[in-house]
Amino acid sequence: MSRDVSLALVQMSCTDNKEQNVDKAVDRVRSAAADGAQVICLQELFAGPYPCQAEDHRMFDWAEPIPGPTSERMSQLAAELEVVIVASLFERRAPGLYHNTAVVLDADGSTAGVYRKMHIPDDPLYYEKFYFTPGDLGFRVIETRYAKLGVGVCWDQWFPEAARLFALAGAEILLYPTAIGWIDVEKEEFGKNQYNAWQTSMRAHAIANGLWVGAPNRVGVEGPVQFWGGSFLVAPTGELIEQADHEAEQTILETCSLEMLDMVRTHWPFLRDRRIDAYDGLLKRHLSP
Secondary structure, three states, X not given: OOOEEEEEEEEOOOOOOHHHHHHHHXXXXXXXXXXXXXXXXXXXXXXXXXXXXXXOHHHHHHXXXXXXXXXXXXXXXXXXXXXXXXXXXEEEEEOOEEEEEEXXXXXXXXXXXXXXXXXXXXXXXXXXXXXXXXXXXXXXXXXXXXXXXXXXXXXXXXXXXXXXXXXXXXXXXXXOOEOOEEEOOOXXXXXXXXXXXXXHHHHHHHHHHOOEEEEOEOEEEEOOEEEEOOOEEEOOOOOEEEXXXXXXXXXXXXXXXXXXXXXXXXXXXXXXXXXXXXXXXXXXXXXXX
């Protein structure tokens, strides 16, 4: 029996009105489910504006617990539509303790798993270390009704070690809710190469690990950042299956054959040929004195 999974990646713009953002996400999920989607992944921190463009304590007001109002609403929606929803949220875990977290709601509304962003950036207009504590749950695979998911968040997508660990744990589809874009003063000179590097990095994850990789990204202008959209899905062969627009809201909907994993990994046996006896150096910060 074939194992095909219909995957939707939701790309949308956000405002400073949480209710409107969540309502829009709900509408997008409903539309994707009506078109046959079984697994639906929302972009990074979809319930609000990207909060990390400045170190501003007022932005912590956007955080909420998990379970909390937004995750509970998504849980009810998942159960109603019998779909899996990957929802990225600004988590208030405890007083003074915040995470950039993705919660996976299974098709019966239960929480299939939670992932807390492990790699936290600190770049111009992406001051995430001010807001988020690094994740402490590791790179676990989340089993759902339709597929085994590896879920990272944005900056995690640049690290081949994370993708490998998700694959070794049994992931069939690797998802990266994302908020990445161009800074207006850099776009003309660096914009094309920045986007290409982002996509190329994840196409390499698909090839090296023999799994599906999907990345839903924000779109729209927030302050001096133009989130570049361009959400995409890559097959285990590295083939770019679909890519979204750089400016418009859009939902990618494609079928992922999970049977491809065995075929690709058999023909490209990178996992078989790993020299696990020779990789101790990966546990060190640097190999020179």
